[in-house]
Amino acid sequence: MAHFLASELEALGAEVEQRPLGKQPGKEHLDLPPVVIARYGNDKNKRTILVYGHYDVQPALKDDGWATEPFELTVDDQGRMFGRGSTDDKGPVLGWLNVIEAHQKAGVELPVNLLCCFEGMEEYGSEGLEEFIQSESKKFFKDADAVCISDNYWLGTEKPCLTYGLRGCNYYSVSISGPAQDLHSGVFGGSTHEPMTDMVNILSKLVDPKGNILIPGIMDLVAPLTEEENSLYGKISYTMDNLHESLGSKTNIHATKERTLMARWRYPSLSIHGIEGAFSAPGAKTVIPAKVIGKFSIRTVPNMESDDVNKLVFDYIKAEFAKLNSKNTLDVWLQHDGKWWVASPKHWNFTAASKAVKQVFGVEPDMTREGGSIPVTLSFEQATGKNVLLLPMGSSTDAAHSVNEKLDKKNYIEGTKLLGAYLHYVAEEPAGEV
C-alpha cells in the first residue's frame, strides 16, 4: 500500500519519500511499514496545510460475517462502496489525491502548499510515528500553518461536522496464569485454581452494565461539566434514532441525546474486548485454559493523565485479585495509550472548513467532539504548535472496524469537493484567533 500510494503521489507531481520507521517494537524481525510523506507546492506566499491519513486497515476475514469479500471493493445499487478501509481511512486519503488531480484536470492552481503524511500503523497504535513526527517537527513539518486530518465520521448521515475534541484511549492487558499447560476439565476440574474463573471475576469488577466505571478514583479525574458546555449539546443535530440506527439495536444506556453525546465525548468509558488464550471457536472443548489474557480499554477525557489512570487501574486490579485468594499468577500492563485532545474551534482553520461545508453541502456544520482516539492529532498539535482540524468524510453508518465497512459514493464525491473547497477558504481566511 505504501508503494502504491507513493507512486500515485509521484504521478501527480508531488515530491515523495517513503521514510522507514525502524523495527516493530517487540517484533524486531519485522520492519515497520514506512510513512509516506509528500510535498505538493512550495510557494512562500501560500499557506501550507499538513494533511494526515493512514493506508493501513483493521483486520478482516470474510468468515467474520462480511456479506462481500472484505478486500474487494463492491458497490451496491444504493451506491454503498463496501470494503475494508473504504471509510477508514483509504477513502479520505484518496480524497486528498483526488483534489490534486481535479485541480490539475481543471487547470486551477492549488491555492495552498500541501504536506502529506500517510502512515501504515494507525490501527496498531501508530507505532513509530510519534518519534517520526517529533524528529521532523523542525524539518519536513516546519512550514505547516495548520493541520487537517480526515479520519473520522459525521455524527449522523446527513450533516457534516467539524471535530475539535477526541477522547484518549488507555488499552490494558491483564494476564492470569496457573497450570503449566492447558488441562482436561474432567480430570482437573475442581482440584486446581482455574485462570478463567479468576479472569471473569476480575473483568466483572471493572464496569457495571450501565457503563459506570467501578475503578475507584477514575471519575474524580474528569473535568467538571460547566454551564457553557452543558448548553452546547442541545443544538447538535443528533437524535436517539440516529444512535439506534448506528447500533442496529435499542440497547442505549442513556435516555436523551444530550446525555448520550456527553457519554461519548466528555466522559470516560470502559470496554472489555475479549480474552486471549481461552477457547474461542464454535462448538465445545472441555479445556481448562492454562493462561488467559483479558483485554480492556478506558476511553479518557480531560483532565485524565495516563499515569494517574494507570496507577488507579493497576492498584485496583491487584487489590481485587488479592481478594480472590487464588494461587494463580496475575500480571497487568498498559498495551498502549493515546491522550485525549481538545482544540480551539474558533481558529481560522475551523472557520475555513465551516465555509467549505456551507459551500458544498449548504448547511452549517455541527461542531463536535469524538468518542474515539486519533492519537496523531495530539502529536501533530504538539510537534507543529499549530491548530489541528478534523474534517470527516464518512458518515455514522459506515461501520469502521466492523464487518461490512462501507463509504457512500455521495460522501466520497462530496467529501472530495469539501477537502478541495476547504483548501480554497484556508487560502483566503484572515489570521484571527489562534
Place this chain on the structure above:
Amino acid sequence: MAHFLASELEALGAEVEQRPLGKQPGKEHLDLPPVVIARYGNDKNKRTILVYGHYDVQPALKDDGWATEPFELTVDDQGRMFGRGSTDDKGPVLGWLNVIEAHQKAGVELPVNLLCCFEGMEEYGSEGLEEFIQSESKKFFKDADAVCISDNYWLGTEKPCLTYGLRGCNYYSVSISGPAQDLHSGVFGGSTHEPMTDMVNILSKLVDPKGNILIPGIMDLVAPLTEEENSLYGKISYTMDNLHESLGSKTNIHATKERTLMARWRYPSLSIHGIEGAFSAPGAKTVIPAKVIGKFSIRTVPNMESDDVNKLVFDYIKAEFAKLNSKNTLDVWLQHDGKWWVASPKHWNFTAASKAVKQVFGVEPDMTREGGSIPVTLSFEQATGKNVLLLPMGSSTDAAHSVNEKLDKKNYIEGTKLLGAYLHYVAEEPAGEV
C-alpha cells in the same frame, strides 16, 4: 485404520465385520468411519467378554510442539514409545490382539469368548456409536456377560487401578447479544450496553476461585459422602506431588490428597472454557463485540440428573441476567450432556481384574473413579445390562490429548499380560454379587 484393524483381527481368525454408521451429522458429505466388530470364540460353556476400544486419535502436528514426528512411533532409551495414539487408545486395542496372538503361539485356548467393538469417532464424541450399541444390544452384544474397556489411565505411574466410576458432563452455552454488529469502542463506549460486560458478570456468578459452584441447588443434588466411602480415599496411591506434577504448578485448591480425589471423582465442578465472538487474538483491538457466547461445563456426579441440573442452571442464569437490568438479550442452552456412571466394584468382573493385577504386578490395584467422561461406558451398561469395568494400561504421565503422547514399553507389555490374565480369572470367577 479400520481396514488395518479388521485385517489384523481376520488374520487371528476372528469373525470380523466393518459396520457403516451412516453419514456424519451436520457434514452429510462424509461417511462416519465404520465400527470394527469381531467375535473370537463361540463356546456356550465359556463366559463372553465384550471389549471396547477406539482406533481414532486426537489431532497432532509436529508444529504443536512435539519432539518427534507424532505419527511415527519413536522409542527412546527409557523405553518410552512416543506417538499419537500410543496410549489413547491404539496401544490398549493392540493389547487385546496381542492376547489372542500370544495364546495361539503358546498353544493355549482362550478361556472366554471375546466380542470386540472398536470405533473410530471416540475423539469426536463417538458419533453414531450410541445408536449402534442400542441397535445391537439384542444382536451382536447379546451374549456379553461383562464388559471391559481399556481406555483410561493409572492414577500415578507405578500402581495399576480398576476404575468403577466416571463423572458426567453437561456442557452449556450462554449467548448475550445487543448491537446488530461489532462496534468501535471509542464511538459507542459509554452509550450502549455491551454484551461482554454482561457476559463477564454472568460468568463470574457461576463458580468462585476455590471451585465452589455458586448455582443454588446444585450441591443439594450430590449424593452424601458415607463413612464407608470416606474411608476409601486414604488408601489410594496418590500424593499431592503427583497432582503438582500433572498440573506443572502448585495451584491446587485442596490441601490433601483425599479432598483432591473427592473433588475429582465424587463432587461436581464447573469450568469456564472461553468466549466465542469476542476478540481472542494477540495484540489490541478496540471492538465492542456485538454477540458473545460463553462456554462452560459442569462435571456431574451421583445423583445429579441432567434435567434437574439444566433447570437450575437456566433459572439461575436468567435470574442473574435480569438483575443486571441490561437491554441486551440472553439465551442459554445445553450443548450436550453425558451422564455419570458408577459400577459395583464387588462384581466378579472386578474381582477377576483385581486378581489379574495381583498376578502380573504383585500388588492390589487401587479402586478408582475418574473425573472425566467416557460416555460409551454408560451406553454399554445400559445396552447389555451387564457390569462394566475400566481396566487401564497407560499411566498418568502419558500425556493423552497433549503433545509428546507416549506409552511406556513396560506398561504395554505388562498391560498386555494383564488383559490376558484378566480373561483367565474371568473364566474362573464364581458368579457372586452383581
